[in-house]
Amino acid sequence: MDSPKPQRPSFATTSRAHLRPLGVIVDDSFLTETKNTQKRKLSQKRKTLLLAAAAPGHYQAKVPRATRELPTQGAPPAGPGYRFCPGAKAAAHQREKIRALEPLKAKLVTVNEDCNERILAMRAKETYEISMLKKEKMNLLKLIDKKNEEKISLQSEVTKLRKNLAEEYLRYLSERDARKILIADLNELRYQREDMSLAQSPGVWGEDPVKLTMALKMARQDLTRTQMELNTMQANFGDVVPRRDFEMQEKTLKDLQEQLDSLRDDYEEVRKEHEMLLQLHMSTLKERDQFYSELQEIQRTSTPRPDWSKCEDVVAGGRDRWQMLAEGKNSDQLVDVLLEEIGEGLLREKDFFPGLGYGESIPPFLRFDGVVENKKPTKKDVVNLLKDAWKERITEEQKEKFPDFFFNFLERRFGPGDAMAWAYTIFEYTKLFHSSEVMSQFYAVLMGKRKESVYIKQKETIAQLLKEMTNADSQNEGLLTMEQLSTALKSTFPFKKDERIQELMEAGGWHPSSSNADLLNYCVLFMEDEEGQSVPFVQKLWEQYMDEKDEYLQELKQELDLELHDEVTLPKVREALMNIDPSLDKQTLNSYLSQAFQLPMTELPEEGEEKEEGIVIRLQTALEQLQMSDVRRMGPREQEPAS
Template identity: 40%
Template sequence: MSSEKMIVRRLPPIDSPTNMKKEITPRITDRYEGLTGPKYKIGSVNAHYNLPPPKVLKPFIDTNAGTLDTWPAHASGQAVSQTSVGLSRSKELVIVDEEAQGKPQLIPKPKFLEMLESFLKKELRSLGVTAVEPNELRLQAHREVFEYLVEDFKTYKPILSAIKNEYEMMIAYQSEQIRQLEPLKQMLVTVSEQCDQKIVQIREEEKQEMTDLKKENQRLYTRIEEMKNQEVSLQTQVERLQEELAAEYLKYRDECDARKLLVSDINDLRYQQEDFLMGKQQQSEEKDEDDPVMLKIALKQAREDEKEATARLNEMTANYGDVIPRRDYEALENQTKNLNEKYSTSLGDFDKLKAEHDALLDVHKQVVEQRDQFYIECETLRRTATPRPEWEKAGDHVTGGLARWQEISEGKTSNELVDLLIEEVQGAGDSASGAEYFDGQGVDENVPKYLRFEGQVRNRRLGKRDTALLIRDIWREKASHDAEKTDGKREKMDDFMYIYLQRRFALEQMIIEWGYNLLDSCERFAEADPNIGLFYKVLVGKGDEAIFHRDLRNMAKLLKHLTQADADKGNTGTLTKEDFKIALQQYYPEKDEEKINKLIEQAEIELEAKDEEVLEYRNMFMEDDEGNMGEFLTEVKKQGKDAKLEYVEEIKEHFGEATELSVEELRKAISTVDPTIDATSLDNYISWVFEIEKEKLSQETPAPVNVNVVKQRLRDGNIFRVGAKAT
């Protein structure tokens, strides 16, 4: 007996198709129910495929006892099924109707193979995936058939299991790769959209310029056509003048030839006369007496010649009496050409002067209207104005007396004087509850050096103006001090405060006294003045000093950008409102139209240029002696602060319900909100929030921090969006 006939299989007798269907149908529902649910992921790393119980394939049959399958001897006399399952070139089992294809019937297959093919065919039909195409359900059905095959062939089970594991491992790896590449695909789509938006914005910016260039090109084309027409006209005039000149020259040649002929005739007559006289003389010498007849004939001939010569001379005089020389004609022609050019220039100058005169008349008319309007407003205000209060009386109720009040109130408006009086009253009432002395904080090392003192310190009751002036001087001195350092790091503000006070006051008592008074005044005016509030937070270690320097850099860059825009327009020191708006849109591409219009509105209010077309932009980048800025820069800082708070709120949304945050959680939240942030800025933010030096982040991991502390540190730090906001 051949090896093919000795295959032993534990094959049960095949039940009726009805019983087979009753058992398999519910199992199909159990196996494939929820394939796409969260607990079952086909192709994932954690997927595990268990072999279904043998009863699924062989219901109600004892699978422990084996039977002898003598194939193909068992198939004698049996009918061959017309429908079989074949293996395609893609190594997949495909249902093939051999009778429909006209193939002859072959020797039947082994029973186990027929059962597997029948089971696979029913599975594919039950799942509705008979079409040969990539599908997870088809893969699962083939996987189960392969599991039956592996379990049945004990001898080949190791190698078949190894092959199956390799395929499963490769499928899982490919699925993981696809899952990892999905975020990159989304990021690529986002970057593509951002690039498209930038291209559209650049096209919008260039659209107006292209329109202007087209208009200029059309104007130049029109000018060229006019000049061509003028050239044709001038060429026609030149040709006509050349023809006239040729005719005149021909006449001149004719007259010249006629004159030469006349001169020749005159000379001939003269010569004939001389010859005749010489002949007469010779004849008289030969004869003793002249012949009267010959003399009479000669006289008659001479008179005829003289009459003819006189007639020709009169004719020449009549014909050429008005003819001028050619050099005189050319001189007159050049003079006429110069006069025509001067006339054209004068006519152009007259048109320009007339246009300027009309413009001046319009300006004069507008000025007269504005004057009348201002006069009416002045009269209205004069009638409705109330008497000015006697502000000198406030000097009796302000700390420092009348002299100090006159000093701090000089040059201020009524509204500013009211605010100043309120601040002085509030400052005097809030200053240590009116106490004359401060209590020292001790000499412990935790106390800042400029506050280390035991005992009582005199309360000077510093006002807001004095505090602002002192803070401004401290910022200036600290910038110089930090610039002199070689390590590039900034000195802490509480440490520099002692250095600054030590430079200004030699006595230790004065250093301590001014330190306590400055700290007290900063506490009182922190809410009223944002500059004092920022300095106070930096001084006590709650605020980031980089915020102050960032604002200064941003203002300097904005002024430089506006100056460059002015230089492109002629460096006049002013910008039109349209150019000013374009410059702001170029410098702040992330701001919408409403915010840009708000900045322009504040600039018009500050410069009092509501009805003017140009803005003197440099006047907006000035501050008073207290460090206060105008409406424009105040609005710039306000919008920057609002953008920062919006950025912080987006970060806070990723904290969830956590009560404490670690470094990695905060890093993940910031990277999610700002995907394009660089590593340096991210490390700066984390080192500020967790109060650790940036160099130590890679060496040690800080302990988690309370989420409320993290939120407060984010609001008080130099935290700003680095990349563009996702749309």
């Protein structure tokens, strides 16, 4: 039975170069000696293993030749009555042979086990030796690293010493040069002293002529060398300027560059202004030519400006009253004043008014056949009567229409018999006097050209402004500073522009030369004359209200982006109103829509209903209806985001 071959331990002969740390230097002779030692140990172990593996071969059993010849010896002779059975003999022989080899088999197993134990022991020993070799290798590597570190440390020390040596060398050179300079200075001083001594005693020569000749020769050599160095310096640095001069020139250049940039910017601005002035000049020339042409056309076609002083003799009251009426009015307004004066005279001459009949176009309070008496009241009486009518209208619930209320008011005041006469009289007076605020506004409301809510809201606004000023007057003296007046105006009209606040202050008596501490009697701003004419402050409030309403409606038209003859639906008007005035509440918005589309508030559909699209009106009609109503901005318009 063959014994298993022992496995040879295979050592990975990894090169030491792979185990070297970075920067480590290994001695080649030391590595060669270590490798040879390991090879010798491995060859000895290999021989021992080969001998142990070959040992079981000596225990093979040797079978004697006599035993191999047993089947042939003593066999019966072959004959006719005898049959030989070779199978039984062979089996018996094999059994005998097996019994003879049993002890040898047991011995062979024992030897095999012994060999295996030896192999295991040798493997354990080899493993131990390998571990010891590895430890030795690691120790050697550490030793190499340590030596390398020592070498690096020594190299750094050498570098430091070299640096110190160089510094010492430079110091010694400097000291040598200093010594030479000092010696030269000492020699110079000695020469000067000798020269001085020779000058004091010119007849005495204290030096040897040979020595003086040598000194002169050395001085000439030094002079020649110095001259050569000077020439070299001039050749190398003749075109070099000192750093101080260079820095000064650089600073001057920088200042000049900044001045040049500034002058260029100024030049660009002046050039642009010049171009703008040229364009302005050209446009001014065109305007001048256009105005000159218009002037010639006007001079050719128009009539001369009337001499309004001629009216002084015609108007009742003479020159003083005419000057009072004409103060601050333009030609168009003066024509109205003159027509009112003439019309008033004609009205006073009339004793009766012809009745207008009962037609559909006739207002209810004027429907009458025949003639009615002219009551011939004064202008003051008419104004007072209209004020009383407004007071009664504001206090009642306003259920009936304004024309019906007006006629009922006259019946209550003058009785049913004179009510029609007073109705015709007041109608003619209010139609004539356009310059009177009370009469013109009453006539507009009476004829349906303006909603009465406009007048009522304006009066409420004036009352609120007066209340703000009264609250600001803590002393109850009827006086306010200009700053308090401005604060009260901004509080009452938070959405007015600063320019319009300025206009109101100027109408109230403020001037650019006035200071904020100047006092103003604010009660005077709300007074009226005997004919109901307001002061300029209240008139300016009314003018600004009308201007702001026109601007508001113009924004609405631009938002709708339609022509006046185009039709517009209710949803579009609703959306446009919310776009130009996002602060509108639902009630005010519905009120504006009701007035624009001439629908009662109860019949106005809610937003999103289908029948909204069916409500259509011409844009011009809608704007006219809103112009008649009290329409004003409720809040600032949102600014569009910058693109």
